[in-house]
Amino acid sequence: MNSKRINITFVILAAVVMAGVAYGVNYLWDKRFGPTAASAADCTLAQELIDKAQNPPTDTAQAEQWEQQIRQIRYTRLENDGISTEVGRYVHWSMVRATGDPMRPPAGTLEEITELAVGHCEDSGVDLRVPKIVF
Numbered sequence: 187m188n189s190k191r192i193n194i195t196f197v198i199l200a201a202v203v204m205a206g207v208a209y210g211v212n213y214l215w216d217k218r219f220g221p222t223a224a225s226a227a228d229c230t231l232a233q234e235l236i237d238k239a240q241n242p243p244t245d246t247a248q249a250e251q252w253e254q255q256i257r258q259i260r261y262t263r264l265e266n267d268g269i270s271t272e273v274g275r276y277v278h279w280s281m282v283r284a285t286g287d288p289m290r291p292p293a294g295t296l297e298e299i300t301e302l303a304v305g306h307c308e309d310s311g312v313d314l315r316v317p318k319i320v321f
Contacts, residue, residue: 221305224266229312232269232303235259236316239277242284249281272303279319290321 224232235256243249256277264270276299279291300316307314 221302221308222266222268223309224269224306226310226312228264228266228269229307229310229314231259231263232273232307233312233314235273236276236303236314239273239280240317242277242281244284244286246285246287249285253277253281266306269303269306272299272306275299276303276316276319283319283321 238256243252257274260270260274264273275295279296279299282289282291296319300318303316304314
């Protein structure tokens with residue numbers, strides 16, 4: 187019976203150590219490869235661009251010009267490349283939906299855009315709201 191208690195104690199101890207290691211690895215992975223921290227100014231502008239993306243033109247030529255204008259704002263005013271990229275991806279798919287283009291994003295892409303955009307703004311003090319794009 188004594189060896190059974192030792193085995194159970196060992197298993198519990200090993201599980202606690204493994205959980206701690208997994209937590210530490212996940213924390214370090216997120217710090218190294220996770221979303222970069224965008225400023226409050228970048229996140230505020232990102233929200234404005236996401237809001238603007240709710241009503242893209244339905245005409246293909248106008249929509250491409252509209253997307254180009256937003257791209258120019260992103261490239262000249264957003265300092266954080268990560269949030270700029272996610273805003274650009276969101277704007278693009280919003281335009282694709284509005285123009286009736288048959289192209290569709292790969293499964294999980296729109297959720298990934300939202301997750302990463304929100305992650306970039308997590309510590310900025312700006313509560314980024316990214317409406318879902320439905321095809």
